[in-house]
Amino acid sequence: KIQPPYDFWGIFDAIEANVAAGAYASEYDFGWDVYESFQQAHDGHFNFVPDSVGKRTDSICPGHPEIEHEGIEVTTGPLGQGVANAVGLAMATKHLAATYNKPNYEVVNNMTYCMIGDACLQEGVALEAVSLAGHWKLNNLALVYDNNQITCDGSVDITCNDDVNEKMKACGWNVIDVMDGTTNITGVVQALVAARASDKPTFINIRTIIGIGSASAGDAKAHGAAFGAEDVANIKRTFGMNPEEHFVVPDTVYDFFREAKSRGEDYEKEWSTLLDGYSKEYPELAEEFKLRVAGKMPKDWTKIIPEKGSFPTSPTPSRKSAGLVCNPLAQNLSNFMVGTADLTPSVNMTWKDKVDFQNPELKTACGINGNYSGRYIHWGIREHAMASISNGLAAFNKGTIFPITSTFFMFYIYAAPGIRMGALQGLQQIHIATHDSIGTGEDGPTHQPIALASLYRSMPNLLYIRPCDSEETAGAFIAAIKADTTPSIISLSRQNLPQYPEHSSREGVQKGAYVLMEQEDADVTLIGVGAEMFCAVETKKLLESDHGIKARVVSFPCQRLFEQQSKEYKQSVLKYRSNAPRVVIEAYAINGWERYADAGYSMATFGKSLPGKKAYEHFGFDAKAIAPKVKALVEEVKKEGVDSLRGDFRDLNGTMGYGFEH
Numbered sequence: 001k002i003q004p005p006y007d008f009w010g011i012f013d014a015i016e017a018n019v020a021a022g023a024y025a026s027e028y029d030f031g032w033d034v035y036e037s038f039q040q041a042h043d044g045h046f047n048f049v050p051d052s053v054g055k056r057t058d059s060i061c062p063g064h065p066e067i068e069h070e071g072i073e074v075t076t077g078p079l080g081q082g083v084a085n086a087v088g089l090a091m092a093t094k095h096l097a098a099t100y101n102k103p104n105y106e107v108v109n110n111m112t113y114c115m116i117g118d119a120c121l122q123e124g125v126a127l128e129a130v131s132l133a134g135h136w137k138l139n140n141l142a143l144v145y146d147n148n149q150i151t152c153d154g155s156v157d158i159t160c161n162d163d164v165n166e167k168m169k170a171c172g173w174n175v176i177d178v179m180d181g182t183t184n185i186t187g188v189v190q191a192l193v194a195a196r197a198s199d200k201p202t203f204i205n206i207r208t209i210i211g212i213g214s215a216s217a218g219d220a221k222a223h224g225a226a227f228g229a230e231d232v233a234n235i236k237r238t239f240g241m242n243p244e245e246h247f248v249v250p251d252t253v254y255d256f257f258r259e260a261k262s263r264g265e266d267y268e269k270e271w272s273t274l275l276d277g278y279s280k281e282y283p284e285l286a287e288e289f290k291l292r293v294a295g296k297m298p299k300d301w302t303k304i305i306p307e308k309g310s311f312p313t314s315p316t317p318s319r320k321s322a323g324l325v326c327n328p329l330a331q332n333l334s335n336f337m338v339g340t341a342d343l344t345p346s347v348n349m350t351w352k353d354k355v356d357f358q359n360p361e362l363k364t365a366c367g368i369n370g371n372y373s374g375r376y377i378h379w380g381i382r383e384h385a386m387a388s389i390s391n392g393l394a395a396f397n398k399g400t401i402f403p404i405t406s407t408f409f410m411f412y413i414y415a416a417p418g419i420r421m422g423a424l425q426g427l428q429q430i431h432i433a434t435h436d437s438i439g440t441g442e443d444g445p446t447h448q449p450i451a452l453a454s455l456y457r458s459m460p461n462l463l464y465i466r467p468c469d470s471e472e473t474a475g476a477f478i479a480a481i482k483a484d485t486t487p488s489i490i491s492l493s494r495q496n497l498p499q500y501p502e503h504s505s506r507e508g509v510q511k512g513a514y515v516l517m518e519q520e521d522a523d524v525t526l527i528g529v530g531a532e533m534f535c536a537v538e539t540k541k542l543l544e545s546d547h548g549i550k551a552r553v554v555s556f557p558c559q560r561l562f563e564q565q566s567k568e569y570k571q572s573v574l575k576y577r578s579n580a581p582r583v584v585i586e587a588y589a590i591n592g593w594e595r596y597a598d599a600g601y602s603m604a605t606f607g608k609s610l611p612g613k614k615a616y617e618h619f620g621f622d623a624k625a626i627a628p629k630v631k632a633l634v635e636e637v638k639k640e641g642v643d644s645l646r647g648d649f650r651d652l653n654g655t656m657g658y659g660f661e662h
């Protein structure tokens, strides 16, 4: 069932290809220019196009499928991601069906087919996702395995001799073999049809020969190297085509696909009628459903965000603040699906009366159960799949589901390929990253992120937001929810953070940076960030009380949002033209801050296993250590002029070296 362009996906099957983009072109009204441009963009999969044809450099059928183009469900390319995306698409169907379908009104009921090669089955993220799909019994999902036993380096047995069928069965999948997949089309179709009737996800293991008909048949060369004109002619001869003719599609093929289009239109009409009846019988549900299908948030979502006055004023961990903001959103907004990679007790993302997304037949030993209508997801310890499956959830009729993931910030390094693909595809979601500093404490350097913020701050179309207190955390959620084609990471502390209700501002967060504490004729601007804001504020006080130096404090939770602001606003916050140097204080790698500051007080090594406060002291994140260094800088600048710092960014807390330092 296909019908591009989709008004709503829920009745149409998702075909998710982690293999060649060309598979799509046959299903839609694209025409040959697509193939031509595909040839230009790719290094050989469709190299039957003669060199003389196809000079386009841009393409609606690029080297790998890209979500921007009609009929493309998700962007794939990094092997294994697509399997996880497909699990997300199938989950979305299950969840929406359980939430909205009523007797005689199956408003959501599609299958997801995912085409994979040998390579996807070796990727960790795919195996994490396979395990979850089996666990959840997603019987609306079929993995179609092009088993040619060839990858780039040669035959698969160089690297992998797993019994794939047994592995899939062990993960709770239904396995169907098609032994002669290169000729037995009926067998393939029967398998696809059988998958629809399975009570488990289905793995269709189709034996094929790569490059069949060519001189490189069965050889790894067929994966990427161009066959050349002579061999292309051979292939055509083998399959009874005229080798002199190019870009010819037999009428029977065109007719077959034309029919698919009108069939799709009929399905769509049927569905519209069904939805009309549903709207009459279940008006409230239908209204919510339609709003979600349109990718819209309910109008009054901002009212659910707590007011500043309701937040605690005593020191509070920002992970707790995130719970105060997110729990009521999750409780009240049916589009929110919130999950964690086995850190429910740490990340504070549950809410009263939450229901877990689970296979309803599952009866666990601990008694924690659920059903498909549930919106709280236990991902298990599968961070990478959590992010990549969430991309599938977010991509399902884009905007219908708003995924929230959560784990310790450090472990979002496991999820980075999925987060990147979410950003690349403009898939809105929020990643709740707790335990985001050396202040995390005794878990030690393995759990204390140093370099990760630099990665996420530099990642295009991602908001990495590091709020300093509850009010800023509210601002972070508002910014993340408003960014409807952008995923966000909200970076939060495990430990207590002082609250700054007289200074902090949710509006300020939405501008990326703002003046937290102004000071006329300041000698220095201190830039404070997230969990280390206390260092900036205490250093300001100490500089004034003990050193006669006047400091202003800027809070800088999000670089990318700041970059969106006007030149005048940026100037008013950072005062680029003043003679006072700017010093950023953050217990992360300094990379990136050079753009906004003249000097930094940062981390140039990994962290250490110490109680949180002691870890900060150990690495000098302590006003008593910072203030004299800032003072020395201010004095130098007074003598030499601020221009003396140009091109000489100062690391006030030790420079980058290498070697083992514990």
Ligand SMILES: Cc1ncc(C[n+]2csc(CCOP(=O)(O)OP(=O)(O)O)c2C)c(N)n1
Binding pocket: 077, 078, 079, 080, 116, 117, 118, 119, 120, 148, 149, 150, 151, 152, 210, 223
């Ligand atoms: C994560 C990732 N690693 C490596 C690659 C590069 N790469 C592209 S295709 C491929 C092997 C494909 O093997 P298979 O899936 O069996 O496809 P076939 O060659 O049989 O068509 C590799 C390693 C990639 N696209 N993504």
Ligand SMILES: [Mg+2]
Binding pocket: 117, 118, 119, 146, 147, 148, 149, 150, 151
């Ligand atoms: Mg292969």
